[in-house]
Amino acid sequence: MLKPCINNRRNIMPLVHIDLIAGRSEEQLRGMVKDVTDAIVKNTGAPAEHVHVVLNEMEKEHYAVGGILKSDED
Secondary structure, eight states, X not given: OEEEEEOTTOOEEEEEEEEEESOOOHHHHHHHHHHHHHHHHXXXXXXXXXXXXXXXXXXXXXXXXXXXXXXXXX
């Protein structure tokens, strides 16, 4: 989800929130954040240093689909 936020200099600051199940390596997360940042820069023209990415990692027992916890699917 991309939300434009205005900082005190009146520049657009893209803010991206990504929710995902925990378990990916730091290398995988680093690559994802870079790719997302690059896509935002390419498509909005915002400078990379203005792009904020927030990762929200959830444990499998804190996420369900269709009434079934992801931890019960293992």
